[in-house]
Amino acid sequence: MATGKVIWGRGVILILFIVYQGIRSEQNVALSKPSEQSSDQGRPDLVASKVVDGCLDRKMDNGCCTHTQGSGPKTAWWRVDMKELMTINSITITYTNTVERRDRLAGYHLYISNTTSTPQDGTLCYVDTSSTIDEVQLVVTHQCPFVGRYVTVYNYRTEPLRQSWYYQYALLELCELQVWGCPSACYGGNCNSTTGACFYCFTGTYGDFCNMTCPANCKDNACEKDTGTCVETDIYSKSGLFCCISNARDQMQNVTKRWISIISDLSSSYIVRRLEFITNFVRIKRSGFLR
Known part of the structure; x- marks a missing residue:
């Protein structure tokens, strides 16, 4: 049993060595x-x-x-x-x-x-x-x-x-x-020794030679190395398939901001007018017109 384990262990080491050589x-x-x-x-x-x-x-x-x-x-x-x-x-x-x-x-x-x-x-x-x-x-x-x-x-x-x-x-x-x-x-500076194609690309690039840019709607700018397909799509991206959702969201945010501004202005105007009414009421009452 011990001999079998040693042989199996050597096999694993050999496989790992071959894989490492291939990557490098x-x-x-x-x-x-x-x-x-x-x-x-x-x-x-x-x-x-x-x-x-x-x-x-x-x-x-x-x-x-x-x-x-x-x-x-x-x-x-x-x-x-x-x-x-x-x-x-x-x-x-x-x-x-x-x-x-x-x-x-x-x-x-x-x-x-x-x-x-x-x-x-x-x-x-x-x-x-x-x-x-x-x-x-x-x-x-x-x-x-x-x-x-x-x-x-x-x-x-x-x-x-x-x-x-x-x-x-x-x-x-x-x-x-x-x-x-x-x-x-x-x-990592790793490529195919025959074709020169990269094994891995930096984030944001893809292709055989990592010379193409991932689509703008990829979340965290990450895409598949071979196809350029987004690993995960950012639904709020302003380009690509979900541009309309993003634009609609932005429009809603702008509308909300405008209504908040309008309500704020109206509230301010109401408060000012209310204060003016109270001030005038007190002044008239003190003058004796109101008993």
């Missing part, structure tokens, strides 16, 4: 998005867009990588514009597979930002601090739990070099950059 899935939100870089090598097959084309081939001559200018620059950068704010979980960098070029990638910085005034705008997610050339990873995933629109890979070279084994010029030979996350409209 993300997609590559940088795929096929606009990109740019500080300079070009000159070859039409080594351009910035190659880094977000979905190709993971790391051979420089196979048309899946980019290459900034090789001789002279002291700074180099590459950037992708995801076109909207994204809830980012992690970023995977794939560099060309020539081992001798580790000295070129070494020392790079990874930024997430909402502006592009400088290559170093935004939040620094990662900086390579490898002390030896063998420590530089050419395919690596960095955890970057931030919200932003732009991702920038930046590198620079100074005199003297930060490490003696660094390549003397700043250049980038990226083959792919994948940003794993979801549109920021997704509640």
Whole structure:
């Protein structure tokens, strides 16, 4: 009996783990998005867009990588514009597979930002601090739990070099950059890893990508995520199915206010006139006309 309970318990743990993994899935939100870089090598097959084309081939001559200018620059950068704010979980960098070029990638910085005034705008997610050339990873995933629109890979070279084994010029030979996350409209930053559709929406929005607004007559602005149907209807809403009830209620309130005002005015007038009558009566009686 004890063994059976242990096996059943493991099964529950496994199921919970699978469900959790499914909820936490993300997609590559940088795929096929606009990109740019500080300079070009000159070859039409080594351009910035190659880094977000979905190709993971790391051979420089196979048309899946980019290459900034090789001789002279002291700074180099590459950037992708995801076109909207994204809830980012992690970023995977794939560099060309020539081992001798580790000295070129070494020392790079990874930024997430909402502006592009400088290559170093935004939040620094990662900086390579490898002390030896063998420590530089050419395919690596960095955890970057931030919200932003732009991702920038930046590198620079100074005199003297930060490490003696660094390549003397700043250049980038990226083959792919994948940003794993979801549109920021997704509640909790959770979406389908294949379609990018949100699992949950913030209150007031609905749709696959949570980009539609719930009807105005929904109570507490809450509606079904898939259909937009109100979870509960506000019968006093001024729009939608119950607009007439709401308008009638408002009209009745206005009429009531007017009658209260009229009655108040009449009451005031009656009281004044009554006081005037009493005052005149007393005055006449004192004069001797009334015995």
